[in-house]
Amino acid sequence: MSESAHVDTHRAQQSGDGSRGFTDTAREQTRAVTDQARSQARTTAHDLRGRVTDEADTQTHRTAGAVRQWADDMAGLARNAPADSPAQSLVAQAADQGHRAADYLDRHGFGGLVEDVQGFARRRPAAFLGGAALAGLAIGRLVKAGRAEADGHGSDGHGADETEQREV
Structure with a gap:
């Protein structure tokens, strides 16, 4: 083989080695960017889930307060109604159930409510x-x-x- 052919072969090998190195580097960088994007997506999803859960719990406790106020109003109506009235008994029962519902919401929060609904749906x-x-x-x-x-x-x-x- 002549010296110029040998030099050309050597240059081709170096060129091939260089492109292989470039390809390997590109693959590594692509993998790193993909891993970083996945990690950020997981973190963002976790943060969003936490915010939604916090907001749902806040709204659940706010709802419990509104139900409790409604139940207190109903209890006041029942106290002021004539004792022999059938409506008095029904209003008192509704007030009692309202207090129970408000207590349940405060104790279990949104997560407990969702779990109970899912359990009922399965049963x-x-x-x-x-x-x-x-x-x-x-x-x-x-x-x-x-x-x-x-x-x-x-x-x-x-x-x-x-x-x-x-x-x-």
């Missing part, structure tokens, strides 16, 4: 799905009624402006 899936469907219908009706009220529509679905236009 009695048909009852859970039926209850969820009824709750969805009730919420839908409340939202629809709220929108109609906000838009100025009465129960007949017509607003005051439409009524005035029909009369003219």
